[in-house]
Amino acid sequence: MIPAGNVGADTLMILLLYFLPFIDRSPGLRPYQRPMAIAFMFIVVFSVLVLALLAASRVYSYSFINSPR
């Protein structure tokens, strides 16, 4: 089964990263002058860290299954 939501989210994320300079065209440089871009950055970083920690806790249990037999 194809995780279509995940494939779509990845494609969207890569496209957003690529075209960021053309999406965020606000003239300000300070973080408070471009709240949307900074909020996007924090949401992405937070999501990646939480998902990685959830996966790491699961993978840690696999290490007992995969221990040398």
Add this chain to the structure above:
Amino acid sequence: MIFGTVVEATESTVDLIGRELEPVYNWLDQRLPLTRTKERLLFDPVPERGGWWYTFGAAIYTLLIIQFITGIFLLMYYVPSWNEARVSILYIQNEVFLGWLVRGLHYWGQVALVLLVGIHMLRTFFSGAYKAPRELTWMLGVTLLILMVATAFTGGCIRWDQSGYFDVVVGTTIAGWTPIIGPFLAKLWRGGDVITPLTLTRTFTFHVWLLPALLFIIATIHVGLVILQGQFGSWINYEPEPPGTPPPNEDERAALEKVKREVLDPRSRKVNVPSRATWFFPYHVFKEGVVSMVVFVGVFIAAFFFQVPVEEPVDPTTTTYAPTSMWFFLFEDQCSLSSLGHG
């Protein structure tokens, strides 16, 4: 105080080498634009405030060089065949003189590389350094991130133990999900409809030739654009300096004058004038050298104390092995499970 001493020592050493090599330099300079290139690259004005934050690019380049060198040594012993790949890695790990250290440097170098690229991108994002006219530099940087992750991924695959084999299974399956060209990509990578010895040869080719060649070309253009447009730094360099800041010294005044002239020159691609600038050499090079050295020492310590594992031989028929994702794809692994309702 220490910085001043180091700068003086560097200058006197450079002077000494310069005097000894002067005839050779003059001979070459009559034939090549050495002085002009030196003036352009070394005595380039860079923003001064927050300079330590703008050193990750150099640390990444240092790590790339370490990856190339250790990769060449590993290539001398590695055999990209179904039955011998894992055995040759065990030979490097256990028999070759300092083979475990070279492999450790290569492995932990890739860990540091992916982390540093992430930090470098976050810094660029946060400081707004991707804005016009630096859009192309940012887009090439995103391409470099993808290429580095792909290089790290294929490097894990060619261990060709259980984890390497199942990484290829998962990687080729995900490549097959790419819209429109997915089935073609998966077939191209596998060398057919299923995983065969040809898959290992192709993954090896991607890891040691195709991806590093692309990395080298795109990284060179990326750095070239940074030199052409000048370092941006961050917003703090374009605001009035805080009260009580000491007046600029002679070098800082000269660097600022030079960048003002460059911005007015119609042939130049520089558009930003920072409130305070300094010379790239030796001031910024010193900071880049310190950060690169700290990163290298960190990688060396990790390689010395944490051995890189090699798992059991490949067994595609196993029903008890639980494949796990590589560390930089853990979030992706969880995302896949969650989107299928299992996480």
